[in-house]
Amino acid sequence: MTPDDQSFLTDLFTAAVAAADPDEALRGHLPGPPKGRTVVIGAGKGAAQLAQAFEAAWHGPLSGVIVTRYGYGVPCRRLRVIEAAHPVPDQAGERATQEVLNAIKGLNADDLVVALITGGGSALLAAPPLGLDLSDEQAMNEALLASGAPISAMNAIRKQVSRVKGGRLAMAAHPARVVTLLVSDVPGDDPGEVASGPTVASVTNRDDARAAIHAYRIKLPPGIMAHLETAPDDAPRPDDPAFARDEVRVIASAARSLEAAAALAQTRGITAHILSDAMEGEARHIALAHAAIAREIQRNNRPFTKPCLLLSGGETTVTLRHKGRGGRNSEFLLAFALAVEGVSGIMALAADTDGIDGSEDNAGAFADGATCDAMRAAGIDPADALAQNDSWAAFKASKSLFMPGPTGTNVNDFRAILIR
Template identity: 70%
Template sequence: MTPEDKAFLTDLFDAAVAAADPVKALEGHLPDPPRGRTIVIGAGKGAAQLARAFEDLWQGPVEGIVVTRYGYAVPCRHLKVVEAAHPVPDASGAAATEEILSLLGDLTEDDLVVALITGGGSALLAAPPVGLTLEDEQALNKVLLASGAPIGAMNAIRKQASRVKGGRLALAAAPARVVSLVVSDVPGDDPAEVASGPTVPGPATRATALAAIRAHNIDLPENLQRYLEDAPEDAPAPDHPTLSANSVQVIASAAQSLEAAARLAESRGIAAHILSDAIEGEAREVARVHAALAREVKTRNRPFATPCLLLSGGETTVTLRQVGRGGRNSEFLLSFALAAEGMDGLAALAADTDGIDGSEDNAGAFADGHTAASIRAAGIDPAEALSANDAWTAFAACQGLFVPGPTGTNVNDFRAILIR
């Protein structure tokens, strides 16, 4: 890949991230100050940056707590920021969640709760229900992450095994009004799915969760399966009367970020085509479809004429076959590199907009039509690495990793394929 193409793809990623900048996202979406207290709560990989932006924009006293991933905190003047584990919850996240619940316990109808919710909050808000433990919640996340199930199915299950997910955190704040400001990292931008919707109820029930378990052959530990079958009540429904005064706004999303990247490409003379902002499916299979489309464009100049840029977002999944190093974007790109091998005039980037893809410190990776050969030249079989879910090792060997560091936001996968 030429340095110019790598720089161009990096600029596209930066434009996508900038479109979800916390200050820009919050401007114009702040509620009116209440007669009583203003409490800010939040969770997610971008929650600390949103909290600091809220402090800068809010006129009046504010208090509260947000929880973010280790390494993602930024200093705030009035709001407490706690770091915890992601994607598997830990004791720090559980303690922060209890502190949030305590803060919400004595509010009145004159008070306002502002919930700053971004992707990653599902793991960071750990509050197992009576009958389950933190260890059970950790086991549940591990099983779901390895299952290959889509995010909607995983969230349907998580919501029924928590004291805060699925709108329950908003119930805990009653009678105070809750305004949820959401940075979406889910296909379709349903705010009830972001971070498993702690303050935004959705339609999922225990029956939905059990159906998802059956549909995706998810093998839960026996006590978790039994709990879901016998849980005392469903998560609150969207029409729950206690939540009728609450409001929710999606303030940043993958669609907005892809559109920003497209505008930048077109300003530089490259026609940009957004395939979708809501692509789901097994990462390696989605990659083969993208590679087939790129090959059609390259060899037959259809359905798009070259030069052009293909953009897509959403949230792919990985079914763990072996425990290698990497994440869904790295796995996508390794599969893409194999399927597009031998193609000239091709440059691709796949990365997570939060800056971290899976288990390592990279957001994703770069690849072109010669990446697979470069990996082999470094002594690694790319097909074997893909089979072992070890994309990080393959890209590290050919210096193809993309490591921007934590970005302070999270609108999910970003994929850009340049075809000249």
């Protein structure tokens, strides 16, 4: 991969992230001022930056609490920003969630709650239901993350095992009106799936949760399973009259970010094709499909004519077979690199738009037809690394990690494949 190609792919990522910039995303979406108080709450890997932008744009008094991932906080003048763990919750997240609940306690119908929700909020809002504790929620999250289940299945379970998810946070704020401003990181931009929908009524129930556990053979702690059998109530449903005055707006999404990247490519003389903004499935399997399309274009100029760019978004998953290091984007790209090995003229970047892929310090990585050779030259067998879920080590050895740092937003996976 030439420096120019790497720079081009980086520019595409930058354009995608800029399209979800908090200041731009909020434009035109501020609710009207209430008769009473304005309380701002938020959770997610991009929630602090969104709160900072909201605070600057809001004319009038406000207060509130925002929870974000360690290292993602930014200063706010009137809003309290608390950092906690992601993707597995910790005690800081549990304490922060209680502060969020305290901030919306005792409000009345004249008050307004603005909920700033971005991806990652599910782990950051830790509030196990009565009879369970933080260790149960931690074990549940670890099991879900290792299961390979799609985000919709994981959320169907999470919503039934929480005091805040699945619309329960909004219920705690009522009778105040709740306006939710969402940065979507989920396939299809379903508001109820972002951060497990803390302010959005749930369309799934405990039967759906149990069905997901069975379908994906997820092994959950006995306490969680018992709760799903004995809990007195499902998460609140959309027909609950308590939600009648609430409003939910998706203010940034993967679709808009991919369109921004495509527009930039066009100015560089490269035609872009957006395959989908809602891809789901095992990362290594999605990689094989992308690689097959890229090889077909390179060899036969179909279904698109080269030079061209393939773009896709969504949220892949990884079934953990071993305890290697790396996230879903680097796993995708390692499988992709193996599938295009020896094919010239194909260059790719896969990265998480929040700047961190999984729990490591990279957003993703770069790869081309020579990447696997570079890994072997550095003493890493790429096929073995993929089998061990150790993509981070493989790309580190080949000096191909992509490390932009926290971006301040999160519209999930970004994949760009350039075919010369």
